[in-house]
Amino acid sequence: MDLSTFLGLVFGIGALLVSVVIEGGSVTSLISIPAFVLVFGGTIGATAMGFTVDELKNVVTLLRIAFTNEKYDAARLINSLVLFAEKARREGLLALEEDVSGIQDKFLQKGMQLVIDGTDAELVRSIMETELTFMQERHHRGAGIFEAAGGFAPTMGIIGTVMGLVHVLGNLSDTATLGPAIATAFIATLYGVGSANLFFLPIAGKLKTHNAHQIFFYEVTLEGILSVQAGDNPRIVEEKLKAFLAPKQRPEPKKQEDR
Amino acid sequence: MDLSTFLGLVFGIGALLVSVVIEGGSVTSLISIPAFVLVFGGTIGATAMGFTVDELKNVVTLLRIAFTNEKYDAARLINSLVLFAEKARREGLLALEEDVSGIQDKFLQKGMQLVIDGTDAELVRSIMETELTFMQERHHRGAGIFEAAGGFAPTMGIIGTVMGLVHVLGNLSDTATLGPAIATAFIATLYGVGSANLFFLPIAGKLKTHNAHQIFFYEVTLEGILSVQAGDNPRIVEEKLKAFLAPKQRPEPKKQEDR
């Protein structure tokens, strides 16, 4: 569970509801079926048009990713890579075969397997960078679905409000219901702006954040794999990889002295 | 038929109409000839000014592309390229002559023909990349027409509404028709914002999506062609090309073992 996604959503919507209650309003007065149909129907329709069916099928997976907290422990990764570098220097790259079969991360495993198979260093870099580039491209397109929805929702809200006003103004005879009718018209704006800013755009932001962390983790991984393959001194491997991290994230210096 | 373009459009407009009906309004009250003339005439005029006649002639073709679902089967492409690589290593590049004449995709065929003709590898890359670069440029200019229309339509709607208000406010004597007259003025905003967000911008988005998929497919194609020309080991060719794909799109590993 990604706490900030979940709590942020609860907190945001909660703030909205609490505010209504404090003000003495009733939450049910914010419910409008026509506004709901228009804003979410229109947003889904407009968003779907811009993507392919295959891309749209990922929406559930993408939501799951936004609400899941995948930890990328770079300090632990660096320690593993340094150990690989030491073993490779002592016993040769082939000695890493059994370690590699136990690696959980697919990206690290594939890269190390290529190295053990004796693939040319340039080719390893090219294959793994291609993988990273297109992984990022796919993730950005995924976040793009929610960004598109976050762009369309407020305009659907405006369409709903304008349509409501047109309806109201075209039937001014009954002035008693004028106020409530205009109030209802504004609910579409509320749905559009609210869903965009409390759901679609923050989810797109979280997807990009998760992507940034993952790509960053894999950049460290790739640099480490290539350093192991090049037979770099383990201390150099560590120095190179620690440069990616914020000072406070770096592996403890004690571990360095142990070696 | 590109299902998401078609269904998205139907769903979006349907949501709008259903919402009107639920609210007890009549769809005919949303019809205004002056608003229609102004918003669509103005949008067509402003959009046309920014492009050349030749570019504008492509609009129908572009719409057809947005509503057509061209499948790019990268897994199958990779299998073909791996087979080419095997044959080329066994029997030489010239042996691919007859395979090439049967290729349907123009881009792949042209690239393989250049390879078989013994064109220098650098030149093959340069020619095919030039082709890709300017294909992308042309596609972006095409999507740009719909983006421009999607930018102008809402402002034309605002112009229509302001013009309507000016008309109404200049003749306040007849207060009975004030409401309906203002309602009519707002219909221009509805047309502008609606057409931009339920048609122009999503179509531009779909054109860019189709372009992204096609360019991606051709990037895999080009990498494969160059790998075949270089006489790469078929396993390396497959490894290189699979790196472009998402894990679940990759060709089944069984096929690998068959070889």
Added chain:
Amino acid sequence: MDLSTFLGLVFGIGALLVSVVIEGGSVTSLISIPAFVLVFGGTIGATAMGFTVDELKNVVTLLRIAFTNEKYDAARLINSLVLFAEKARREGLLALEEDVSGIQDKFLQKGMQLVIDGTDAELVRSIMETELTFMQERHHRGAGIFEAAGGFAPTMGIIGTVMGLVHVLGNLSDTATLGPAIATAFIATLYGVGSANLFFLPIAGKLKTHNAHQIFFYEVTLEGILSVQAGDNPRIVEEKLKAFLAPKQRPEPKKQEDR
């Protein structure tokens, strides 16, 4: 005459006027001298501040360019360059001297002259690319003047409307003229948004379109010049240059067989 600039402008403004007439309004009611002075005076002033006098002097030339249709016939250019390549291979680069003196396009002529003068290939590329880069820079700054005006005009319209409302609201005693006075205030918004979207921004768009076509044409030209200088096989020259074009723009294959 660039038809799409001219017809687009006529069509856009025509749609606006037709819409007024259909609605039963009078076109003269859209005329307001104070709004005109404020919106266009303010837009001209704000735009002028951001550019130099020398740049502003080009405005008339830029307008002429936006309304003029310069044809760039890439297929014919490619045929010429292929002929140059053939002649250069048969009779040497110096044999092109007389052909060059007859070339109308300054860019092609200058490039070919440098080649005939025996200028180093790297230097030819560097000089011609510098020329292209700064040509593009100058064109973009030119389009930037109209973009700036298109950005300032709507805000001047808002200023005019707000000033009008301030004037109206400060003198509420005479309620009879309230409506018409507010109507007049909105005319400034109309002028600002209308001029931006039916003139300034589309003109900027057309200038960028013309620039894109010209730069594209010269990129093909430069590639061709360098290919001729390198003594490439005419078939290769043609293949290289055709890669820039959309399939349907390419020179007819018959001509190829003639050779």
Added chain:
Amino acid sequence: MDLSTFLGLVFGIGALLVSVVIEGGSVTSLISIPAFVLVFGGTIGATAMGFTVDELKNVVTLLRIAFTNEKYDAARLINSLVLFAEKARREGLLALEEDVSGIQDKFLQKGMQLVIDGTDAELVRSIMETELTFMQERHHRGAGIFEAAGGFAPTMGIIGTVMGLVHVLGNLSDTATLGPAIATAFIATLYGVGSANLFFLPIAGKLKTHNAHQIFFYEVTLEGILSVQAGDNPRIVEEKLKAFLAPKQRPEPKKQEDR
């Protein structure tokens, strides 16, 4: 204390309050609990959703940075590096060992230590540039939190105002309280737009400014370290590094003549 952050904040909020008092309004009339709950609760929720818990934990540190004035004295840095260059040429790189242990700036110290340890120049550049790149990335993500809040706050304000209007318009019976109720509704817009423009966005701007100054300082540092390692003439080191500075920031020429 970063004077411009502190005084700017005081000045901005002061201007707002002074303006209220001059106009004869009371500051307490601008207080609304529901608006406060909605705008800040919603902004915090929406912002939190887009980032990870670890990133959000930095918010206090980031605020401290925005209000702290860290001086980067480039002229003094250049003088130190020139002295290092002189000493390195006279006595060798190892002679710098004791100077390095006294350096306060971690970045300069780490770089010089790598140089003294005899690390390859390419590797020093690569490690230190990696450190700079990802330092900048982290700082930008930090500023991004405040930018996101600055983007969400005004829309939360609009949501609050619309919700307030819906509440008011749904209960038009009591026309006496209509005005004050609408006034209260607008306070949410005030909170949203005000907090974004007098706090969130300026803080994000200051964080980026501080980052720009720090990265700039470290670019000079890195260039100097590499120049010392390369054994450049001290005069060249100075010339190279002074090129980064504005003329008036450069170390006094007198010092040059002393050498």
Added chain:
Amino acid sequence: MDLSTFLGLVFGIGALLVSVVIEGGSVTSLISIPAFVLVFGGTIGATAMGFTVDELKNVVTLLRIAFTNEKYDAARLINSLVLFAEKARREGLLALEEDVSGIQDKFLQKGMQLVIDGTDAELVRSIMETELTFMQERHHRGAGIFEAAGGFAPTMGIIGTVMGLVHVLGNLSDTATLGPAIATAFIATLYGVGSANLFFLPIAGKLKTHNAHQIFFYEVTLEGILSVQAGDNPRIVEEKLKAFLAPKQRPEPKKQEDR
């Protein structure tokens, strides 16, 4: 005096005032002390927060630059550089010593001095390009202050208007002063939008324009310096440098024939 900055400002503000007078309004009715305090106090505060005290101290200098017309005569620069190239080829680089001491432009002088001192060509390019890069960076940050102010001013205007409306709506009892009070509230919007579009943003635009011209001039200068150092044929130097210019800005061809 930069005529377009000065006349543009006068023209823009003049148009605004003339428009008020034509409409029969009084200019004094546009004066509001609370709006002035809020909009300009708030804008200054918010802008100041994002920059450092040192950067803010440059504001007066930046204004002076925006109103000063510095001429960059590229044709004359090219003629000087061609003369340097001729002299250098005839008499050696050292013969330029006395010419250099008479050069007024600091950038050209520094570059030529480095050349005469026998500095390595790569180092000359690196030092001078560093100087250009960071000069541009500093200028952009300077223009950024006015851009930030131009972004904050309209939102401060909105804050002022909303605060005014809150004040008005909270005291609806006195309906007689309702109109004028709302009018006063709108004056804040007028100040915010007006100052942004008739002062802050155009000044930022002019600063960027001046920067673009200066950087362009120095790019020609640097290319020329390096060409002189390389001992290029004066005709080549001229050809290289003229490629930067628009055809009509190029030095007269007669001068070429004189040589």
